[in-house]
Amino acid sequence: MSRYENFRQYAADCVRRAETEQKPEDKTLLLNLALAWVRLAQQSQAAGADRRDITVIALPQPAPANRPAAAAA
Numbered sequence: 292m293s294r295y296e297n298f299r300q301y302a303a304d305c306v307r308r309a310e311t312e313q314k315p316e317d318k319t320l321l322l323n324l325a326l327a328w329v330r331l332a333q334q335s336q337a338a339g340a341d342r343r344d345i346t347v348i349a350l351p352q353p354a355p356a357n358r359p360a361a362a363a364a
Contacts, residue, residue, distance in 0.1 A: 293336075294335050295331075295332040295333075295335040296332075298331045298335060299329065299332045302326075302332065303325075305322070305328065306321070306325045309322050309325065
């Protein structure tokens with residue numbers, strides 16, 4: 292199963308759980324979560340994120356803010 296199909300399955304699971312919820316706020320939360328999974332599935336499919344040859348690039352880390360300043364010579 293592809294990554295975006297998994298995301299769609301997660302969305303469907305959230306909708307099924309929302310149908311059984313008694314509290315409106317819990318139902319809303321689950322439906323919003325389902326919507327987020329659907330959007331992620333769409334983005335994943337559009338980006339071709341199913342490919343196994345995706346290269347991950349590490350971004351440089353910022354210097355710590357508490358680093359002492361260099362002494363003037």
